[in-house]
Amino acid sequence: MMRLSGRFRSSLIIGLQGIRARKLRTLLSMISLFLGVLAVVTVQAGASIAERALMSDVELQSGYDGTVVIDVMPHEKSPSIVSETVAGRNDAVSLIGTSAIIGEPGVSPINPGGAPFDQGAWGSTEICDNVGNCVPGPPTGEAIEVVLTAVAGDLLTFRPLRPVSGDWLAFDTVPSLAPKIVINEEAAKGFRDHQVPAEMRVRGAKANMTPQIVGVVHDGDYQPRAYVRQDELTNWMPTSSLIDPNFGGQITVMTSSGSPVEQVLQSRLRGAGAESYVNVVQNRKEMEKQLMLMRLIFLSMAGLVLLIGVAGILNVGLATVGERVEEFALRRAVGTPRTLLAGIVLAETMLTGLLTAAAAIGAGIAGLKIVSMVLGGSEPLLANVQFPWDAGVAGILAGIIAGVLGGFIPALRAAGIPIATVMRA
Amino acid sequence: MNQPLIELTGITKILKGQEEPRTILDGVGLTVHAGESVAIVGRSGSGKSTLLSILGLFDRPDSGSYLLDGQEISRLPERKAAKLRSSHYGFVFQRFFLLKHLTAAQNVAMALVNGQGWLPRRQRRVRVMEALDLVGIAHLAKNRPTKMSGGEQQRVAIARALVRDPRVLLADEPTGALDTETGAAVIDALSAATHRGCGLILVTHDRDHAARMGRTLSLANGVLTETGRVHA
Structure with a gap:
């Protein structure tokens, strides 16, 4: 337990050092991922708001679920x-x-x-x-x-x-x-x-x-x-x-x-x-199928945009690992296990994904506030609408998944760097 | 005599590249005791660094035996080898290998933040400052490598090698990029580690530095032979 905790903390510390050392690269990765995560957040938020609106319209006439x-x-x-x-x-x-x-x-x-x-x-x-x-x-x-x-x-x-x-x-x-x-x-x-x-x-x-x-x-x-x-x-x-x-x-x-x-x-x-x-009354159950289908279609589209962001992280990740061959070889030389090296790269890409998710969620909240302010008067459903928590969760998940997918291959590459050839060079 | 710290017997390494296989190490034997310093000299391409890679568990021999404190370690799985590198070995390289974005203290701490156990920040700081103090550059702890001279950078690298209090110190041409005076100071810092019971194996081209070690061994045609010994 202690060792796992130590490795986890080590990968976070080193990952954060890596991000601080390469701020511009991190920013570029974030930009490429931002639209993808924002798409996921928007689709999820839109679906949740639409579902809530639809539910509340249905409930007006048929009553609350369970009645x-x-x-x-x-x-x-x-x-x-x-x-x-x-x-x-x-x-x-x-x-x-x-x-x-x-x-x-x-x-x-x-x-x-x-x-x-x-x-x-x-x-x-x-x-x-x-x-x-x-x-x-x-x-x-x-x-x-x-x-x-x-x-x-x-x-x-x-x-x-x-x-x-x-x-x-x-x-x-x-x-x-x-x-x-x-x-x-x-x-x-x-x-x-x-x-x-x-x-x-x-x-x-x-x-x-x-x-x-x-x-x-x-x-x-x-x-x-x-x-x-x-x-x-x-x-x-x-x-x-x-x-x-x-x-x-x-x-x-x-x-x-x-x-x-x-x-x-x-x-x-x-x-x-x-x-x-x-x-x-079982409004939600009856609406679930059609809502799920709609949500899946939009999420698939958002997933494609996210994939472009993943490709961006992968690209930057591979370039970064290529530049840091000596660092990783040195870390292995001082006893860092291969798994931790992979963990460091994944920690960096996941932190990048999480930072991007935070930015996308922030943009989503701000966007919704603006839409609510501008259109709330003419569209009562958008007046005082709250940002759905599940859209935030979807954004965080999208950020983590993108970080893992984008960092996976660079992590494998980092873990496979041979010490001897690098140190001899 | 006490049990040797390191005992290599019949170590063979054959390089299998695109051309014909080439025997780099041919039945090399080496014994190093705790607190002993050994210099390995030889021409470029003679296999010194390959031998050091095997000694440092970066690489495995094709055959032969490698005992550390009497335990066979030549076939260790990578996970155990990494653990052993962390706990028993310190490495100093010709090119320092310091990370430019980290301070001297953070570069030294790298050997402590390596997933092999966990030290709280305060204890880590104490160990790092002790190691920097050992090589006389505690006052440069917050400096980044780019603001330091070659000699200072190599001292940071030595502090990084010493911070885990290793049993074996492996140095590959540590003075190769330094002037004579600075190189001598670096050798002093490395030799000081042997006074605390650490075994030192120094790979060098410099005969003067080699002469300051307890023994000098020469590697030629894959064979290691003793060429000099300083008697106390």
Whole structure:
């Protein structure tokens, strides 16, 4: 152990002396390697940032990895069962989706069916009865249709909705008769571009409500959507009316893995004859393959650039060993083992690789800061973006690997220098 | 008499180059005791340096026996030979072989930072300064070779050879690049090592320097013969 440690220290000391003695050569080696390591750092950083961005976009809609999602099929009893099961629990949240028209009463909305505002109408303005007899609906007026999600529980624990302005729904207050709603960015467009009065029509409600918009969030949805406390909505309608099996609707429960909610809810739904489907969010696993392929392609390209740097180190290393034949022969004469001579050369090239890696990582951090400052305003994902630690690790590994590859042949050559012929010369 | 420090018997070395094989050493025998100094003289190409290479474990003989303190070492694997070179041998060459980018002290310390054991920096510094002091140039410890005279550089090389307190000191034409006066001073420094029990083998062309050794041996046609002995 002592001997290994001594050899390691000896190779570091001599390697550092060698680097100090040949600063210009070291600098030239670093320059040739810099671009290669920078390419690896950039690819890794770019892939990590892209992966994070992609993940965060996917998580916006599907939830964090590991979240158990229970989709409940529309059934007359399912809203009540879901509400009773989730009530008072902090490890589950229920989302009951219906539609609402906000605006002028007695008119058809600008975007029937809750269509995005730049995509025209999805639904019809006709009014149909239960047997399918339809008559033309009222004329279009200043009203917008949104997907209304009645929330019971802390949704932000399961989905990272990004606040744009205002606040998120507060659940620790008495339910208001004027339901507070949080709208997404697409719905906000409707309010921005149209003079929409604050009156909300929801199918099954006893009367129209006056909503209070408390915030805007980015939820990744391209449809206009509003989130409302379920208990504030049910001030105006029975829970069972939240879903009308004839018109569809959506009930989703999100819970953490291992929570009893999943088992209790499924049993109760089965008992009532309602169907449900369970799946666990595995965004990373699903995205891994496509991300890995993308990363491999870019890393291969970066590897080629790195190879040029390795060739530079190899070239300089061979020239340096050629110049230092006497030194290595002398070191062997004073008892330095061949392995240590190889170690000295490798230590020099690896230290050069590490110095280059440090420079490339520094450049990467600085570059990212500049990109973040310049483009952060227009591209939210780049605002305050942190340099990914795995890009730093990749840079250090690239530096070490380049040092080892570039120094390997010079190290072998140094170890093979014969003492006798050199000392006799 | 005590066991010899070095005992060569029937050492043969044949050079196998592009031309016909040439016998450089032909059954050479040599015995050196601790504290003894031996000069080896001979014409250029007579095989003096080859003999020194074998003595210093840089090279192996084709046949014959090489005992160090009674132990056969002519066929040692390189790893063990390196260890022995570090612990038992000191080398001085005609061309000093000092590294220009290192100070005198760092050049001497090179023999201590060689992967054969580890000395903490403080102990290393003490050993280096002692060695430089032995050859009278401790005050030049921080100087680089380029700022030193030939004699001073050779003294640094001798200090490097002595820093590990070797049993055998091998010197190959150490005065070849020096003037007479400086050469004599270098021989003094080398001879002083024998007073501490070190065996000295000096390869030289200079008859005067050879005459200052305990024995003088001449190498000709691959055969080593004794040509002079100083009796105490």
